[in-house]
Amino acid sequence: MDNRTEPLTTREIEALSRRIDRPIVLVGMMGVGKTSVGKRLAAALGSTFVDADEEIETAARMTIPEIFAQFGEPHFRDGERRVIARLIENGGNHIVIATGGGAFCNAETRALILERTISVWLDSDIDTLVERTARKNNRPLLQGGDRRETLTRLREERRPDYAQAQIHVMSNDGPHTRTIDTVLKGIAAWL
Numbered sequence: 001m002d003n004r005t006e007p008l009t010t011r012e013i014e015a016l017s018r019r020i021d022r023p024i025v026l027v028g029m030m031g032v033g034k035t036s037v038g039k040r041l042a043a044a045l046g047s048t049f050v051d052a053d054e055e056i057e058t059a060a061r062m063t064i065p066e067i068f069a070q071f072g073e074p075h076f077r078d079g080e081r082r083v084i085a086r087l088i089e090n091g092g093n094h095i096v097i098a099t100g101g102g103a104f105c106n107a108e109t110r111a112l113i114l115e116r117t118i119s120v121w122l123d124s125d126i127d128t129l130v131e132r133t134a135r136k137n138n139r140p141l142l143q144g145g146d147r148r149e150t151l152t153r154l155r156e157e158r159r160p161d162y163a164q165a166q167i168h169v170m171s172n173d174g175p176h177t178r179t180i181d182t183v184l185k186g187i188a189a190w191l
Contacts, residue, residue, distance in 0.1 A: 007181040008188075016188050017045045023088055023095045024187065025113050027162060028122040029155055030101035031132035033171045033179065037122060041180050042096040050091065052099045055083050064100075077102065081109045088116050101154070105161045114164060118190060120183055121165035126152055128172050166190050 008016070024041070026034040035051050042049035056079055057063055067076045080103050087097050097117075104110050104119070113119050124132075129151045162168075167186035171179045 007177070008184050012188075013044055013184060014046075016184060016191075017047070017094070019191050020045065020047075020118070020187065021093050023091050023093065023097055023117045025084075025088070025097045025099060025117040025119050026122055027099050027104035027113070027119055027165055028101065028171075029124065029129055029151065029158065029162075031129045031151075032101075032122045032124045033132070033176065034098035034122055037171060037176055037179050037183070038096045038098040040176055041183055044180060044184065045094070045096070047094040047096050048091070049096050050087055050098070052080065052084050052087060052097055052103065055087065056080055056100075059083055073102075077106050081106055084109055085112055088112060102158070104165070105158050110161060110164065114166070118167070118187055119165035120167045120169060120186065121162045122169055122171045122179070122183075123162070124171050126155065129155070 024045075024047070026038050026041075028034055038051070039049045041047075053064055056067075056076075060067055060079060062070070064076065067079070080100060084097070084099060084103060087095070091097065099109075099113075104113060104121075126148060130148050133147060133151065167183065167190055169179060169182045169186055
């Protein structure tokens with residue numbers, strides 16, 4: 001990876017964008033910043049941004065908490081897999097997709113992402129995840145329990161899956177521009 005501390009120049013980002021030949025998929029825990037980083041990353045690359053969770057809600061005409069409550073997690077994961085496959089298939093090479101926290105833990109979804117995209121694991125420490133997930137009350141897996149305990153458990157359970165992503169970037173407190181630059185440098189090194 002590029003170890004320079006200064007960010008990539010506009011010209012370097014434009015050159016990188018021309019080299020990208022497949023979708024970029026952001027994976028990682030809920031609250032890590034996949035959507036906010038993904039929007040800015042897509043803008044920097046001149047790409048389209050899509051949030052898989054929003055696409056799932058649109059397709060189901062229900063919120064994710066409603067899907068979990070009415071049909072359960074296995075049903076949700078099946079729909080999630082199908083939506084992500086459609087986004088990868090139809091999105092072209094210039095799309096950035098933010099996935100839900102558990103999407104990459106599904107073996108079929110993970111295999112598809114690893115084969116057909118550039119996968120980026122956005123990682124963060126537990127304190128940051130606790131603080132960020134407290135901002136919204138729409139996380140079914142965080143309902144009815146200790147947030148820190150649940151996030152710690154999920155992070156450890158999911159780590160082996162996330163670790164299979166081609167690129168690993170820490171996303172902690174601080175400006176998103178730093179995280180985006182690290183992602184861009186990681187993609188450049190991977191290509």
